[in-house]
Amino acid sequence: MQNAFSKVFIFAGLALSVMQTPRAQTSAMASGAKKITSVEGITEYDLPNGLKVLIFPDMSQPTITVNVTYLVGSRLEGYGETGMAHLLEHMAFKGTALRPDVSKELNDHGCQFNGSTSEDRTNYFETFTATDENLNWALAMEAARMVNSRVSKKDLSSEMTVVRNEFEIGENNPTAILYERMLSSAYLWHNYGKTTIGNRSDIENVPIENLQAFYKKYYQPDNSVLLVAGKIDAAKTLALVEKYFSKIPKPDRVLQTSYTVEPTQDGERAVALRRVGDVQIIAAMYHIPAGMHPDYPAMEIVDEILQNNPSGRAYKALVQTKKASRVFAWETQLKDPGIFIVGAEVRTGQSLEEAKTALTNTLDSMGVVPPSKDEVERAKAKILKNVEELYRNSGQVGVTMSEYIAMGDWRLFYLYRDGVKKTTAEDVYRAARTYLVASNRTIGTFIPDAKPIRAEIPAAPAVVGLVQNYKGEAAIATGEIFDPSPKNIESRTHKGQTPVGIKYAFLPKTTRGGSVSADLTLRFGDEQSLKGQRLNSLFAAQTLMKGTKTKTEQQIKDALDQLKASVRIFGGGGSTTVTIQTIKGNLPAVLQLVNEVLTQAVIPEKEFDQFRQQQLAGLEQQKSDPQGIATREFRRILNPYPKDDPRYTAAFDEAIEGVKALKVEDARKFYHEFYGASNATLSVVGDFDENAVKKVMEDGLGSFKSPKPYKRIENKYMDVAKSDKTVKTPDKANAMFMAGQHIKINDAAPDYPALFMGNWILGGGELSSRLADRIRKKDGLSYGVGSFLDVPSQDDNATFGSYAMYAPQNADKLLAAFKEEVDLVQKDGVTEKELADAKKALLQQLQLGRSQDPDLAGELNNYLFINRDILWDAAYEDKINKLTVSDVNNALKKYIDPNKITIIKAGDFDKVVKP
Secondary structure, eight states: OOOGGGGGTTTTOOOOOOOOOOOHTTTSSTOOEEEEEETTEEEEEETTTOOEEEEEEEESSSSSEEEESOOOOGGOOTTTTTTTHHHHHHHHOOSSSSSHHHHHHHTTTTEEEEEEOSSSOEEEEEEEEEEEEEHHHHHHHHHHHHOOOOOOHHHHHHHHHHHHHHHHHHOOHHHHHHHHHEEEEEEESSSSSSSOOHHHHHHHHHHHHHHHHHHHSSSSGGGGGEEEEEEEOHHHHHHHHHHHHSSSOOSSOOOOOOOOOOOOOOOOOOOOOOOSOOOOEEEEEEEOOOOOOOOHHHHHHHHHHHHOTTHHHIIIIIIIITSOSSEEEEEEOOOOOOOEEEEEETTTTTHHHHHHHHHHHHHHHHHOOOOOOHHHHHHHHHHHHHHHHHTTTHHHHHHHHHHHHHHOOTTTTHHHEEEEEEHHHHHHHHHHHHHHHGGGESSOOOOSSSSOOOOOOOOOHHHHHTTTTTSSSSOOOOOOOOOOHHHHHHHHHHHEOOOOOEEEEEEEEOOOGEEEEEEEEEEEETTTTTOOOOOHHHEEEEEEEGGGGSBBHHHHHHHHHHOOOEEEEEEETEEEEEEEEEEGGGGHHHHHHHHHHHSEEEEEOOHHHHHHHHHHHHHHTTOOOHHHHHHHHHHHHHOOOOOSTOOOOOOOOHHHHHHTTTHHHHHHHHHHOOOOOOTTTTEEEEEEOOOHHHHHHHHTTTOOOOOOOOOOOOOOOOOOOOEEEEEEEETTOOOEEEEEEEOOOOTSTTTHHHHHHHHHHIITTTTHHHHHIIIIIISSSEEEEEEEOOOOSSOOOOOEEEEEEEEEGGGGHHHHHHHHHHHHHHOOOOOOOHHHHHHHHHHHHHHHHTTHHHHHHHHHHHHHHTTTTTTHHHHHHHHHHOOOOOHHHHHHHHOOOGGOOOEEEEEEEGOOOOO
């Protein structure tokens, strides 16, 4: 599950066949629900028991999201009970008396789901295929665990160790711990000074009676908000909500309002942290107003003005001058006044003091040098683009509303958006002068000041006054009701090839807000010509957007923000892929810009060097991280290619030296000698003009011929000998386990569906799997555990693998549990019920994947390359449906060989006391 601590890691049946008309949807509502207000497509109702209900129909989505927000987070925890809200979040997945395994139910319905805890709220959400059965199930399940969750001592004993393992994962991250220390110094009294994950001893020792009392007090209808968004009939959905939730009585207890107010900080405070690590960090933290205060949008704009790459003030002062490899900034948007943090990563060997001076000087200057109109408008464009991207996805809107519900009212989301639009350069300047002062800062050392300047943080304004009579803007346009079946997708997909050789697959449809997604892949070179080019190919792809013959990196980013577009370019070896998300009217212009980036890249030396510094910092930081070490060693052992092979994986020190030796001339040479569109594929899904797309691509890439011939590099089966390797990582509280083997099979093989299903049951089904049931739920050894099966389409070289994060002292128990579960699934096989449940979950998840336009664009793009149509999915799903227990068990015995499984362990095992 997620928690607010993650912010630090910067640093079921028939489909809904009858839909009501919009007019019918707004009439004949359930009798017990009272309509409160409607804003931009979302309507609020109150039930007599106090439950607030938000209904958000979006017929363009073939999915439904159900989100329950409880107004309780770490802010309301008592002495000795830190982490209780987050621990309770985990316990809510344990089930009820009539629903013994909620996490399995979620998997069986093919959901994308999670729970998260922050300072002010806890939320649970699930996104699933839009069917009557699924919606009924989800609402019934959430109503059941609202007041009937099995919060038992037995479950606490196992889940406590899982949460403790999650705590230990955070303990491995220097940035996370530094953030925790700074919070505890910046806040003297308010609970925001304690991270949501809690204190280790509190996690380990919390009495079950306290946890049960906490649950009964806060998990009640009058302290929660239910949001249902997606392909729903509003009237039917509200009736279902009333059916399942209205029977829950309103509790007699009265919730007390929290009253602790953090006093004004009266001087600069100091924090020093000494732990094993490879990258230095300097950061400054300031108190700022609550999330609904008018000054909050201004501080978010300050964030962008400081950290923007490449025009940000802090970026220029630290990264461009090579005083730091990376800068970061974020702010907490909370019910009570929160914090604003800016920091930098500094490579070992560089002066931390110089970076500190540059950082504090830059921050102090924000109150002296007013922001320019361009700086403010650039920041606003980016923030508003992100808001619009989110709002085009009703499922994401549902989850995001939890944050604003926690602040006092869901309509604060719109007030925040409007606030960003109205914020002026003078507003930003005033906010910077008010809050970015030395006496309000937590950093470095204390400095006496005879006349200290204080930052008086205003109280959170009354929410009722802010949202009263608020109407909002016009509701965003909705899209069509789309059937994500392979047959429908294939019938609506237009395929072809442009004169230059670009294969394309176009799937036009009307979408919410006119959204459109595209994937473009260039392929070049062969095994011989790409020898020794591994790093050059990687850096060439990653630096394409650093500048063209006519545009700087900042101009490219500004143009994308103005076009409300997100473009990502990645690649290496013999291919480079561009992913695009934008809206209908802007797609041609975005494609023109992408064409310019691909055909007129210049790879500026300064930006190339800055990217290299960032890569070095990342490699150096991973050198002591158990997860990074184990993952890299796993790849190296299972794929022992020669050093000049583009598929080779270098050791950390070797990779660092290789990056240091890179020259911009080599990356430029690679670009000019390999890049071209002769072997390209393009997929577009969403709302767009096909002819306009074809014209832009032909005009832009028509003469962009590939200089060298292309031939796909085969990935032949490698019979790698079994290996058992342990890597010691001093002073790391968490360890990492990796295990796996190569398998000679591809996804066209007759045994593939059975093998895939076998792995799903063993560990691929996330929380509902043999490994998760044993290692996480029963033994409580790991927060994250599972298995994977990577099977190619064109070569017989698949990889079966497993992973687990755990405490070093549990290494022997974890290994024994893993081996036992693999042996059991091979010896006894899977059961009829396991197979039936897995089929249902997998098939719904596959359909859910096709309902996400970015994912569908990626699949269509890949199918163009391997000469496959999406009807393959239908055939594959039919094979899954016909699988028998015998098929699955035979495949597991045939392909999974315990005598060939390589095992990698990384952690601080020297501290483990042997009996």
